[in-house]
Amino acid sequence: MSIARQDAWTHDEDLLLAEVVLRHIREGSTQLKAFEEVGKQLSRTSAACGFRWNSFVRKQYKSGIELAKKQRKEQVVNDPDLERDSVPVVENNTIEQKSPQEEEKESITLQEVILYLTKMDEFFQLENKEKERIFEQSLLLDRENGRLLEENSLLKENLKAVEEDYRALMQIMERARKLSVQEDEKTNPKVSFQMDKNGNLERVSK
Known part of the structure:
Protein backbone atom coordinates (compact mmCIF):
# COMPACT_ATOMS: atom_id res chain seq x y z
CA MET A 1 0.00 0.00 0.00
CA SER A 2 1.51 3.30 -1.08
CA ILE A 3 1.77 6.15 1.40
CA ALA A 4 -0.05 9.35 0.44
CA ARG A 5 2.17 12.36 0.03
CA GLN A 6 1.96 15.23 2.53
CA ASP A 7 4.59 17.57 1.14
CA ALA A 8 3.91 21.05 -0.21
CA TRP A 9 2.16 21.49 -3.54
CA THR A 10 4.20 22.69 -6.52
CA HIS A 11 3.09 25.07 -9.25
CA ASP A 12 2.98 22.23 -11.80
CA GLU A 13 0.75 20.17 -9.51
CA ASP A 14 -1.64 23.11 -9.12
CA LEU A 15 -1.79 23.42 -12.90
CA LEU A 16 -2.57 19.72 -13.25
CA LEU A 17 -5.30 19.96 -10.62
CA ALA A 18 -6.90 22.95 -12.36
CA GLU A 19 -6.69 21.28 -15.79
CA VAL A 20 -8.36 18.06 -14.63
CA VAL A 21 -11.11 19.81 -12.65
CA LEU A 22 -11.95 22.15 -15.53
CA ARG A 23 -12.06 19.18 -17.91
CA HIS A 24 -14.48 17.36 -15.64
CA ILE A 25 -16.67 20.47 -15.46
CA ARG A 26 -16.71 20.71 -19.26
CA GLU A 27 -17.62 17.02 -19.50
CA GLY A 28 -20.36 17.36 -16.87
CA SER A 29 -18.57 15.15 -14.38
CA THR A 30 -18.13 15.76 -10.65
CA GLN A 31 -15.24 17.40 -8.89
CA LEU A 32 -14.94 14.37 -6.62
CA LYS A 33 -14.01 12.26 -9.64
CA ALA A 34 -11.55 14.94 -10.70
CA PHE A 35 -9.92 14.91 -7.24
CA GLU A 36 -9.64 11.12 -7.36
CA GLU A 37 -8.01 11.27 -10.80
CA VAL A 38 -5.47 13.89 -9.71
CA GLY A 39 -4.84 12.02 -6.46
CA LYS A 40 -3.85 8.88 -8.35
CA GLN A 41 -1.48 10.82 -10.60
CA LEU A 42 0.20 12.69 -7.74
CA SER A 43 0.04 9.95 -5.08
CA ARG A 44 -2.11 12.20 -2.90
CA ARG A 58 -10.18 27.54 -7.42
CA LYS A 59 -9.80 31.24 -6.55
CA GLN A 60 -7.33 31.65 -9.40
CA TYR A 61 -9.57 30.04 -12.05
CA LYS A 62 -12.93 31.76 -11.60
CA SER A 63 -13.07 32.81 -15.24
CA GLY A 64 -11.91 29.36 -16.35
CA ILE A 65 -14.69 27.73 -14.33
CA GLU A 66 -17.33 29.98 -15.89
CA LEU A 67 -15.93 29.27 -19.36
CA ALA A 68 -15.96 25.50 -18.72
CA LYS A 69 -19.62 25.70 -17.61
CA LYS A 70 -20.48 27.72 -20.71
CA GLN A 71 -18.72 25.20 -22.96
CA ARG A 72 -20.64 22.39 -21.26
CA LYS A 73 -23.96 24.14 -21.90
CA GLU A 74 -23.01 24.73 -25.53
CA GLN A 75 -22.19 21.06 -25.94
CA VAL A 76 -25.58 20.11 -24.50
CA VAL A 77 -27.33 22.47 -26.96
CA ASN A 78 -25.42 21.05 -29.91
CA ASP A 79 -25.81 17.43 -28.80
CA PRO A 80 -29.03 16.73 -26.82
CA ASP A 81 -27.76 13.22 -25.99
CA LEU A 82 -25.19 14.82 -23.68
CA GLU A 83 -27.98 16.35 -21.62
CA ARG A 84 -29.51 12.94 -20.99
CA ASP A 85 -26.18 11.40 -20.04
CA SER A 86 -24.79 14.34 -18.06
CA VAL A 87 -24.05 14.32 -14.36
CA PRO A 88 -24.28 17.39 -12.11
CA VAL A 89 -21.26 19.60 -11.50
CA VAL A 90 -20.49 20.51 -7.90
CA GLU A 91 -19.15 24.03 -7.48
CA ASN A 92 -18.76 25.88 -4.17
CA ASN A 93 -20.63 23.06 -2.38
CA THR A 94 -23.79 23.66 -4.49
CA ILE A 95 -25.30 21.63 -7.34
CA GLU A 96 -26.39 23.32 -10.53
CA GLN A 97 -30.13 23.30 -11.17
CA LYS A 98 -31.07 20.35 -13.34
CA SER A 99 -34.24 19.25 -15.01
CA PRO A 100 -36.41 16.57 -13.32
CA GLN A 101 -35.10 14.02 -15.81
CA GLU A 102 -31.52 14.90 -14.89
CA GLU A 103 -32.27 14.84 -11.18
CA GLU A 104 -33.47 11.27 -11.56
CA LYS A 105 -30.08 10.41 -13.01
CA GLU A 106 -28.18 12.34 -10.32
CA SER A 107 -24.87 10.50 -9.84
CA ILE A 108 -23.83 12.07 -6.51
CA THR A 109 -25.04 9.68 -3.85
CA LEU A 110 -25.05 10.00 -0.08
CA GLN A 111 -22.34 7.35 0.04
CA GLU A 112 -20.07 9.50 -2.17
CA VAL A 113 -20.65 12.52 0.03
CA ILE A 114 -19.85 10.51 3.16
CA LEU A 115 -16.74 9.10 1.50
CA TYR A 116 -15.59 12.59 0.54
CA LEU A 117 -16.18 13.97 4.04
CA THR A 118 -14.40 10.97 5.56
CA LYS A 119 -11.36 11.56 3.37
CA MET A 120 -11.39 15.26 4.27
CA ASP A 121 -11.47 14.32 7.95
CA GLU A 122 -8.52 11.94 7.45
CA PHE A 123 -6.61 14.72 5.74
CA PHE A 124 -7.15 17.14 8.64
CA GLN A 125 -6.21 14.45 11.15
CA LEU A 126 -2.94 13.86 9.30
CA GLU A 127 -2.34 17.62 9.24
CA ASN A 128 -2.94 17.88 13.00
CA LYS A 129 -0.60 14.95 13.67
CA GLU A 130 2.09 16.65 11.60
CA LYS A 131 1.64 19.86 13.63
CA GLU A 132 1.93 17.85 16.87
CA ARG A 133 5.11 16.18 15.60
CA ILE A 134 6.65 19.55 14.70
CA PHE A 135 5.66 20.95 18.12
CA GLU A 136 7.28 18.00 19.91
CA GLN A 137 10.46 18.46 17.86
CA SER A 138 10.46 22.14 18.79
CA LEU A 139 10.26 21.28 22.49
CA LEU A 140 13.14 18.82 22.17
CA LEU A 141 15.25 21.42 20.36
CA ASP A 142 14.49 24.00 23.04
CA ARG A 143 15.62 21.59 25.76
CA GLU A 144 18.78 20.71 23.83
CA ASN A 145 19.50 24.40 23.29
CA GLY A 146 19.14 25.07 27.03
CA ARG A 147 21.49 22.20 27.85
CA LEU A 148 24.10 23.47 25.40
CA LEU A 149 23.87 27.00 26.83
CA GLU A 150 24.50 25.66 30.34
CA GLU A 151 27.41 23.55 29.09
CA ASN A 152 28.88 26.54 27.27
CA SER A 153 28.62 28.70 30.41
CA LEU A 154 30.36 26.01 32.47
CA LEU A 155 33.16 25.68 29.91
CA LYS A 156 33.71 29.46 29.96
CA GLU A 157 34.01 29.40 33.76
CA ASN A 158 36.49 26.50 33.60
CA LEU A 159 38.53 28.30 30.94
CA LYS A 160 38.65 31.44 33.07
CA ALA A 161 39.89 29.42 36.07
CA VAL A 162 42.59 27.75 33.94
CA GLU A 163 43.76 31.13 32.62
CA GLU A 164 44.01 32.52 36.16
CA ASP A 165 45.96 29.46 37.32
CA TYR A 166 48.28 29.82 34.33
CA ARG A 167 49.00 33.47 35.11
CA ALA A 168 49.67 32.63 38.77
CA LEU A 169 52.06 29.84 37.74
CA MET A 170 53.94 32.18 35.37
CA GLN A 171 54.32 34.75 38.16
CA ILE A 172 55.73 32.09 40.49
CA MET A 173 58.19 30.92 37.83
CA GLU A 174 59.28 34.51 37.16
CA ARG A 175 59.94 35.12 40.88
CA ALA A 176 61.85 31.84 41.12
CA ARG A 177 63.99 32.81 38.12
CA LYS A 178 64.83 36.17 39.62
CA LEU A 179 65.77 34.60 42.96
CA SER A 180 67.96 32.07 41.17
CA VAL A 181 69.79 34.86 39.31
CA GLN A 182 70.32 36.82 42.53
CA GLU A 183 71.70 33.77 44.35
CA ASP A 184 74.12 33.01 41.50
CA GLU A 185 75.37 36.60 41.51
CA LYS A 186 75.99 36.44 45.24
CA THR A 187 77.88 33.14 45.14
CA ASN A 188 79.76 33.88 41.92
CA PRO A 189 80.06 37.62 41.31
CA LYS A 190 82.18 37.05 38.20
CA VAL A 191 79.28 35.43 36.45
CA SER A 192 76.36 37.34 35.04
CA PHE A 193 73.42 36.44 32.85
CA GLN A 194 72.20 37.65 29.51
CA MET A 195 69.26 36.68 27.33
CA ASP A 196 69.98 34.71 24.15
CA LYS A 197 68.08 35.06 20.84
CA ASN A 198 65.49 32.50 21.99
CA GLY A 199 64.68 34.48 25.13
CA ASN A 200 66.53 32.15 27.52
CA LEU A 201 69.07 33.27 30.11
CA GLU A 202 72.66 32.15 29.72
CA ARG A 203 75.66 32.69 31.93
CA VAL A 204 78.48 34.89 30.75
CA SER A 205 81.75 35.74 32.45
CA LYS A 206 82.28 39.38 33.43
Whole structure:
Protein backbone atom coordinates (compact mmCIF):
# COMPACT_ATOMS: atom_id res chain seq x y z
CA MET A 1 0.00 0.00 0.00
CA SER A 2 1.51 3.30 -1.08
CA ILE A 3 1.77 6.15 1.40
CA ALA A 4 -0.05 9.35 0.44
CA ARG A 5 2.17 12.36 0.03
CA GLN A 6 1.96 15.23 2.53
CA ASP A 7 4.59 17.57 1.14
CA ALA A 8 3.91 21.05 -0.21
CA TRP A 9 2.16 21.49 -3.54
CA THR A 10 4.20 22.69 -6.52
CA HIS A 11 3.09 25.07 -9.25
CA ASP A 12 2.98 22.23 -11.80
CA GLU A 13 0.75 20.17 -9.51
CA ASP A 14 -1.64 23.11 -9.12
CA LEU A 15 -1.79 23.42 -12.90
CA LEU A 16 -2.57 19.72 -13.25
CA LEU A 17 -5.30 19.96 -10.62
CA ALA A 18 -6.90 22.95 -12.36
CA GLU A 19 -6.69 21.28 -15.79
CA VAL A 20 -8.36 18.06 -14.63
CA VAL A 21 -11.11 19.81 -12.65
CA LEU A 22 -11.95 22.15 -15.53
CA ARG A 23 -12.06 19.18 -17.91
CA HIS A 24 -14.48 17.36 -15.64
CA ILE A 25 -16.67 20.47 -15.46
CA ARG A 26 -16.71 20.71 -19.26
CA GLU A 27 -17.62 17.02 -19.50
CA GLY A 28 -20.36 17.36 -16.87
CA SER A 29 -18.57 15.15 -14.38
CA THR A 30 -18.13 15.76 -10.65
CA GLN A 31 -15.24 17.40 -8.89
CA LEU A 32 -14.94 14.37 -6.62
CA LYS A 33 -14.01 12.26 -9.64
CA ALA A 34 -11.55 14.94 -10.70
CA PHE A 35 -9.92 14.91 -7.24
CA GLU A 36 -9.64 11.12 -7.36
CA GLU A 37 -8.01 11.27 -10.80
CA VAL A 38 -5.47 13.89 -9.71
CA GLY A 39 -4.84 12.02 -6.46
CA LYS A 40 -3.85 8.88 -8.35
CA GLN A 41 -1.48 10.82 -10.60
CA LEU A 42 0.20 12.69 -7.74
CA SER A 43 0.04 9.95 -5.08
CA ARG A 44 -2.11 12.20 -2.90
CA THR A 45 -5.49 11.57 -1.31
CA SER A 46 -8.57 12.88 -3.08
CA ALA A 47 -9.35 14.78 0.13
CA ALA A 48 -6.02 16.58 -0.09
CA CYS A 49 -6.73 17.45 -3.72
CA GLY A 50 -10.19 18.74 -2.80
CA PHE A 51 -8.82 20.84 0.02
CA ARG A 52 -6.13 22.30 -2.24
CA TRP A 53 -8.69 23.14 -4.93
CA ASN A 54 -11.23 24.79 -2.62
CA SER A 55 -8.73 26.64 -0.44
CA PHE A 56 -6.30 27.93 -3.08
CA VAL A 57 -6.48 26.89 -6.75
CA ARG A 58 -10.18 27.54 -7.42
CA LYS A 59 -9.80 31.24 -6.55
CA GLN A 60 -7.33 31.65 -9.40
CA TYR A 61 -9.57 30.04 -12.05
CA LYS A 62 -12.93 31.76 -11.60
CA SER A 63 -13.07 32.81 -15.24
CA GLY A 64 -11.91 29.36 -16.35
CA ILE A 65 -14.69 27.73 -14.33
CA GLU A 66 -17.33 29.98 -15.89
CA LEU A 67 -15.93 29.27 -19.36
CA ALA A 68 -15.96 25.50 -18.72
CA LYS A 69 -19.62 25.70 -17.61
CA LYS A 70 -20.48 27.72 -20.71
CA GLN A 71 -18.72 25.20 -22.96
CA ARG A 72 -20.64 22.39 -21.26
CA LYS A 73 -23.96 24.14 -21.90
CA GLU A 74 -23.01 24.73 -25.53
CA GLN A 75 -22.19 21.06 -25.94
CA VAL A 76 -25.58 20.11 -24.50
CA VAL A 77 -27.33 22.47 -26.96
CA ASN A 78 -25.42 21.05 -29.91
CA ASP A 79 -25.81 17.43 -28.80
CA PRO A 80 -29.03 16.73 -26.82
CA ASP A 81 -27.76 13.22 -25.99
CA LEU A 82 -25.19 14.82 -23.68
CA GLU A 83 -27.98 16.35 -21.62
CA ARG A 84 -29.51 12.94 -20.99
CA ASP A 85 -26.18 11.40 -20.04
CA SER A 86 -24.79 14.34 -18.06
CA VAL A 87 -24.05 14.32 -14.36
CA PRO A 88 -24.28 17.39 -12.11
CA VAL A 89 -21.26 19.60 -11.50
CA VAL A 90 -20.49 20.51 -7.90
CA GLU A 91 -19.15 24.03 -7.48
CA ASN A 92 -18.76 25.88 -4.17
CA ASN A 93 -20.63 23.06 -2.38
CA THR A 94 -23.79 23.66 -4.49
CA ILE A 95 -25.30 21.63 -7.34
CA GLU A 96 -26.39 23.32 -10.53
CA GLN A 97 -30.13 23.30 -11.17
CA LYS A 98 -31.07 20.35 -13.34
CA SER A 99 -34.24 19.25 -15.01
CA PRO A 100 -36.41 16.57 -13.32
CA GLN A 101 -35.10 14.02 -15.81
CA GLU A 102 -31.52 14.90 -14.89
CA GLU A 103 -32.27 14.84 -11.18
CA GLU A 104 -33.47 11.27 -11.56
CA LYS A 105 -30.08 10.41 -13.01
CA GLU A 106 -28.18 12.34 -10.32
CA SER A 107 -24.87 10.50 -9.84
CA ILE A 108 -23.83 12.07 -6.51
CA THR A 109 -25.04 9.68 -3.85
CA LEU A 110 -25.05 10.00 -0.08
CA GLN A 111 -22.34 7.35 0.04
CA GLU A 112 -20.07 9.50 -2.17
CA VAL A 113 -20.65 12.52 0.03
CA ILE A 114 -19.85 10.51 3.16
CA LEU A 115 -16.74 9.10 1.50
CA TYR A 116 -15.59 12.59 0.54
CA LEU A 117 -16.18 13.97 4.04
CA THR A 118 -14.40 10.97 5.56
CA LYS A 119 -11.36 11.56 3.37
CA MET A 120 -11.39 15.26 4.27
CA ASP A 121 -11.47 14.32 7.95
CA GLU A 122 -8.52 11.94 7.45
CA PHE A 123 -6.61 14.72 5.74
CA PHE A 124 -7.15 17.14 8.64
CA GLN A 125 -6.21 14.45 11.15
CA LEU A 126 -2.94 13.86 9.30
CA GLU A 127 -2.34 17.62 9.24
CA ASN A 128 -2.94 17.88 13.00
CA LYS A 129 -0.60 14.95 13.67
CA GLU A 130 2.09 16.65 11.60
CA LYS A 131 1.64 19.86 13.63
CA GLU A 132 1.93 17.85 16.87
CA ARG A 133 5.11 16.18 15.60
CA ILE A 134 6.65 19.55 14.70
CA PHE A 135 5.66 20.95 18.12
CA GLU A 136 7.28 18.00 19.91
CA GLN A 137 10.46 18.46 17.86
CA SER A 138 10.46 22.14 18.79
CA LEU A 139 10.26 21.28 22.49
CA LEU A 140 13.14 18.82 22.17
CA LEU A 141 15.25 21.42 20.36
CA ASP A 142 14.49 24.00 23.04
CA ARG A 143 15.62 21.59 25.76
CA GLU A 144 18.78 20.71 23.83
CA ASN A 145 19.50 24.40 23.29
CA GLY A 146 19.14 25.07 27.03
CA ARG A 147 21.49 22.20 27.85
CA LEU A 148 24.10 23.47 25.40
CA LEU A 149 23.87 27.00 26.83
CA GLU A 150 24.50 25.66 30.34
CA GLU A 151 27.41 23.55 29.09
CA ASN A 152 28.88 26.54 27.27
CA SER A 153 28.62 28.70 30.41
CA LEU A 154 30.36 26.01 32.47
CA LEU A 155 33.16 25.68 29.91
CA LYS A 156 33.71 29.46 29.96
CA GLU A 157 34.01 29.40 33.76
CA ASN A 158 36.49 26.50 33.60
CA LEU A 159 38.53 28.30 30.94
CA LYS A 160 38.65 31.44 33.07
CA ALA A 161 39.89 29.42 36.07
CA VAL A 162 42.59 27.75 33.94
CA GLU A 163 43.76 31.13 32.62
CA GLU A 164 44.01 32.52 36.16
CA ASP A 165 45.96 29.46 37.32
CA TYR A 166 48.28 29.82 34.33
CA ARG A 167 49.00 33.47 35.11
CA ALA A 168 49.67 32.63 38.77
CA LEU A 169 52.06 29.84 37.74
CA MET A 170 53.94 32.18 35.37
CA GLN A 171 54.32 34.75 38.16
CA ILE A 172 55.73 32.09 40.49
CA MET A 173 58.19 30.92 37.83
CA GLU A 174 59.28 34.51 37.16
CA ARG A 175 59.94 35.12 40.88
CA ALA A 176 61.85 31.84 41.12
CA ARG A 177 63.99 32.81 38.12
CA LYS A 178 64.83 36.17 39.62
CA LEU A 179 65.77 34.60 42.96
CA SER A 180 67.96 32.07 41.17
CA VAL A 181 69.79 34.86 39.31
CA GLN A 182 70.32 36.82 42.53
CA GLU A 183 71.70 33.77 44.35
CA ASP A 184 74.12 33.01 41.50
CA GLU A 185 75.37 36.60 41.51
CA LYS A 186 75.99 36.44 45.24
CA THR A 187 77.88 33.14 45.14
CA ASN A 188 79.76 33.88 41.92
CA PRO A 189 80.06 37.62 41.31
CA LYS A 190 82.18 37.05 38.20
CA VAL A 191 79.28 35.43 36.45
CA SER A 192 76.36 37.34 35.04
CA PHE A 193 73.42 36.44 32.85
CA GLN A 194 72.20 37.65 29.51
CA MET A 195 69.26 36.68 27.33
CA ASP A 196 69.98 34.71 24.15
CA LYS A 197 68.08 35.06 20.84
CA ASN A 198 65.49 32.50 21.99
CA GLY A 199 64.68 34.48 25.13
CA ASN A 200 66.53 32.15 27.52
CA LEU A 201 69.07 33.27 30.11
CA GLU A 202 72.66 32.15 29.72
CA ARG A 203 75.66 32.69 31.93
CA VAL A 204 78.48 34.89 30.75
CA SER A 205 81.75 35.74 32.45
CA LYS A 206 82.28 39.38 33.43
